[in-house]
Amino acid sequence: MNLTLLREILSLYGLKETELTIKPLGSGLIHQTYLVTAESKYVLQKINHAIFKNPEAIARNIDRAGTYLSKNYPEYIFLTPLRTQKGESILLLNGVYWRLTPFAENTYSPDLLEKTEQAYEAAKAFGTLMNNLNGIPLVGFSETIKDFHNLSFRYEQFEEAIQNGSLERKKLSKELIQFYKEQNRLVNIFNKLKSENLIPLRVQHHDTKINNVLFDQKSHKAVAVCDLDTLMPGYFLSDLGDMIRTYTSAENEESTKWEAIRIRPEYLNALLAGYLSEMDQSLTATEKEYLLYAGEFMIYMQGLRFLSDFLMGDTYYPIKHPLNNFNRAKNQMLLLQDLQRIKPDFEKTF
Ligand code: GN1
Numbered sequence: 001m002n003l004t005l006l007r008e009i010l011s012l013y014g015l016k017e018t019e020l021t022i023k024p025l026g027s028g029l030i031h032q033t034y035l036v037t038a039e040s041k042y043v044l045q046k047i048n049h050a051i052f053k054n055p056e057a058i059a060r061n062i063d064r065a066g067t068y069l070s071k072n073y074p075e076y077i078f079l080t081p082l083r084t085q086k087g088e089s090i091l092l093l094n095g096v097y098w099r100l101t102p103f104a105e106n107t108y109s110p111d112l113l114e115k116t117e118q119a120y121e122a123a124k125a126f127g128t129l130m131n132n133l134n135g136i137p138l139v140g141f142s143e144t145i146k147d148f149h150n151l152s153f154r155y156e157q158f159e160e161a162i163q164n165g166s167l168e169r170k171k172l173s174k175e176l177i178q179f180y181k182e183q184n185r186l187v188n189i190f191n192k193l194k195s196e197n198l199i200p201l202r203v204q205h206h207d208t209k210i211n212n213v214l215f216d217q218k219s220h221k222a223v224a225v226c227d228l229d230t231l232m233p234g235y236f237l238s239d240l241g242d243m244i245r246t247y248t249s250a251e252n253e254e255s256t257k258w259e260a261i262r263i264r265p266e267y268l269n270a271l272l273a274g275y276l277s278e279m280d281q282s283l284t285a286t287e288k289e290y291l292l293y294a295g296e297f298m299i300y301m302q303g304l305r306f307l308s309d310f311l312m313g314d315t316y317y318p319i320k321h322p323l324n325n326f327n328r329a330k331n332q333m334l335l336l337q338d339l340q341r342i343k344p345d346f347e348k349t350f
């Protein structure tokens with residue numbers, strides 16, 4: 001990213017800045033994210049157009065939710081992108097899509113939680129967003145990535161990766177492939193919930209992992225949630241599930257400390273309490289029966305995605321070394337095994 005291009009982008013937002021610095025920000029895998037320091041601070045993102053085929057749909061969904069929230073919940077802090085001078089909330093410049101958002105000062109986004117209160121806070125923050133969006137009509141929202149959290153589709157991709165992936169990688173992944181195949185009943189549960197309409201469609205964030213929550217540096221309260229690219233209709237399984245996946249794990253998804261990867265039940269308790277403090281009234285009786293299944297669903301899907309990508313030669317997730325995706329899939333396997341180990345007792349006492 002050069003400063004001339006940056007100046008051009010900022011000028012389209014009506015920002016004329018002479019003193020500028022720019023540096024990479026955060027640990028997101030999909031977009032390139034920068035912190036821009038000018039008179040104020042901004043988050044500039046280069047949208048990954050290969051993955052988000054229709055970036056305008058992102059802008060439309062966010063605009064729709066934003067309008068609804070500002071009308072019905074004017075106090076709610078919804079971190080929407082700035083508009084260009086022409087009024088667009090996403091900028092197309094020389095074939096590249098950009099988005100500029102004000103940077104929330106004095107906040108941090110962690111990759112791993114170190115206090116149960118943070119789990120409560122973060123889950124409450126996403127619960128508030130979901131609850132505030134509970135009554136929004138779904139018509140007019142579009143899928144920003146097709147079949148994004150369709151577990152059945154992800155399983156098919158996995159099967160294709162087993163068919164078409166490299167022999168050497170398949171050999172190496174034998175144990176993982178076997179585990180992920182054996183867990184196939186999780187797909188059947190999802191298909192049943194979906195095909196029999198046992199759970200309702202709701203607007204979901206679809207990426208509630210812990211580093212998408214902004215915490216206040218002093219009070220450690222959750223100030224806002226960010227990364228709204230996949231705000232679109234889906235099932236409660238997605239948002240609750242990704243929180244379980246990333247808030248309760250004692251290690252982050254990059255970790256290879258295999259024996260340390262486990263679910264921390266006290267974090268699970270705190271996150272469910274935070275989520276339900278907002279969502280208790282909105283959830284249906286059936287959804288409440290599937291709270292922990294949501295965790296299994298998301299860990300399993302993330303593991304399938306990492307493993308499929310590994311088998312297919314790492315075309316989706318950026319990697320830091322050749323075994324990165326393999327390790328991520330193993331990490332998720334261990335986490336899923338631990339969730340399944342504690343699930344029966346946890347459900348009895350919850
Ligand atoms: C990706 O880019 P990032 O880190 O926000 C992915 C999520 C995964 C996550 C795993 C569009 O999110 O679905 O859960 O990596 N986003 C997309 O870390 O694929």
Ligand code: MG
Pocket residue numbers: 028030207227229
């Ligand atoms: Mg994301």
